[in-house]
Amino acid sequence: MESVTLYRAPTTVTDADAIADWLDARIEATVSVRDRFLSLHGDPALAETFAKARVLSPYDRETGNTMLGIVRYEERALESPERAGGVIYDGLAIQRALHERIPESERSLDHLHVPLLDRVVGTWGDHDGRWHKRVNVLGQPAIVSVPGLYEAPAKPEQYYKEQQKHALLSGGAPPREVLENEVEGEFLVEDDPRTTDALKGYVLQACHYLDTGEPFCDEETCRLHNPHRQPGVVAAQLREPEFCPKHAERYRP
Template structure:
């Protein structure tokens, strides 16, 4: 049984973790507290987090093997830990990152009675055996639960017109158009980087983390419920930002 939820800030992002923690505390019967960035709070000389992140790097979207532990890469990861605002553009195996962060937790906080929810400024993914490629994710549930703020914008599929415009621009100019160009030219609802709706959109993902440890089930099957695992931006917006936030069953638990 979950007795305490600890949320960790992502200071390089627009996400207000205190607001998310307050929302959780209104729906859970356990204390919800906020700590600074997970990679600062639980980093010490014994964790080797820079090397573990280097090992979790995804070099190719179509290759299962991960990791680049050359000295230059480890130095990059060390700088990213010290200066997170300078990092970006790298995809990490979310399961490997989760294992590394679990090992960094104090032994007396590693049990399932404490739900750690780490908001990250890193892009994380999981390997899809069904199609032989990596998929970006908003979250990876477990201990600790990882919530990727970049994943909120990048993981769910955008409207089809977005990708058509992306291809059209590439054919005309030979490169990928800047994200802001596509966002201005394509109609349809989707979240963009640093979207002011980010905090509200991630509340349900934080609740999924606690729900998973407490009940053993990751997601809800009802599309309109904020515990639903959305694969498209339209689904995400419907589940996270529109009332009612819960299906009938989860309304009884958290409404």
């Protein structure tokens, strides 16, 4: 791999340039940053792809709804991303569509593209017959979902209980401070100030996969680890050491 291009997610708190600097100190490849992928390449056909890639039910493999209203909604969401919320998209379908929009001269695996996405993406689990939200979808391009960081790894059990309790009592979601004070265990919430730092490892995973063919590391303290729960994300991405001994050797700054 000779170069890596990150794409910004301006409606999120993520600082793509800070991630690029961090990456640049750890890998040989040249790292660059461009503006939001969906703004650079968001043609009308892409809106239709997003409409078709909508997950309709967590237990239904079939996706998609190309009714005119939905396509119009997706067109607007490409232009003004703050509108797109609450929908999961088939990550592999989105990945294929974005691949077609990478300039032809830049599609080879020498040049990895990593759009930081302002959408939630998932992949279908053949083993359990349901969709799973993902923080990243590895490959070319490698999708890194900012809301996926908050939603894909499960929060502590108690978080969901508090949420239900508040819904019953007041009909609404509990304020963030309540959740943070009353729920034990660490987790990231929407617009978390630790977002940029936590996503560094997920971007590196994309580079690591392209270079070595290995998706993730089993060591729980390593930034290449892919935990299923939020406390695991905090341990892998935000605590010392940065890497397991093997990967510290490879990615020493």
